[in-house]
Amino acid sequence: QKEVEQNSGPLSVPEGAIASLNCTYSDRGSQSFFWYRQYSGKSPELIMFIYSNGDKEDGRFTAQLNKASQYVSLLIRDSQPSDSATYLCAVARNYGQNFVFGPGTRLSVLP
């Protein structure tokens, strides 16, 4: 079992719709969870992080964490074509800072 799993996609949504990206992880001791966006040929850029169960909202983005289910998701409201990218879920290991990245989900927002 991979440590962090994501659907590879591509996930296609129409402009203005809600995009839902999912991530599961295997290490129950994981402390913090990050969502990064990566455009082709570029390095990842942080969207948001979450470390408590529940929802965390930042603009059009909402991260949801359920530690009991070992599940973290990212919702993008009012999706725009500029949101088309690969979204990486990263999980910080217990007692450390090392990230384990998921394989990423490619999102395509259709105009």
Add this chain to the structure above:
Amino acid sequence: GAVVSQHPSWVICKSGTSVKIECRSLDFQATTMFWYRQFPKQSLMLMATSNEGSKATYEQGVEKDKFLINHASLTLSTLTVTSAHPEDSSFYICSASPFAPGLAANNEQFFGPGTRLTVL
């Protein structure tokens, strides 16, 4: 704030040569720096973690004698790919964190723009 730079942004070299990549935190002191490698259509794979003034910790399967990491100051870490071969061609990305391991749960890493290495 929290800007990380890498140099060079891309490099092409002949097989057998060594290549040095620099990672700098421009506006903060990086207690810890991380080096990742990303092959096309794959996710980031952590290669090693380095703390200023101490030896890097390499991930399993990463040859420490081939990928030399030096973190000589709180703002600079270097990765040297020694005797590079075509299979080392990849996108190398560094990240930096102002925190020491274990100090904070929301331990954000700030990523550099990456270095694309092509070995002919």
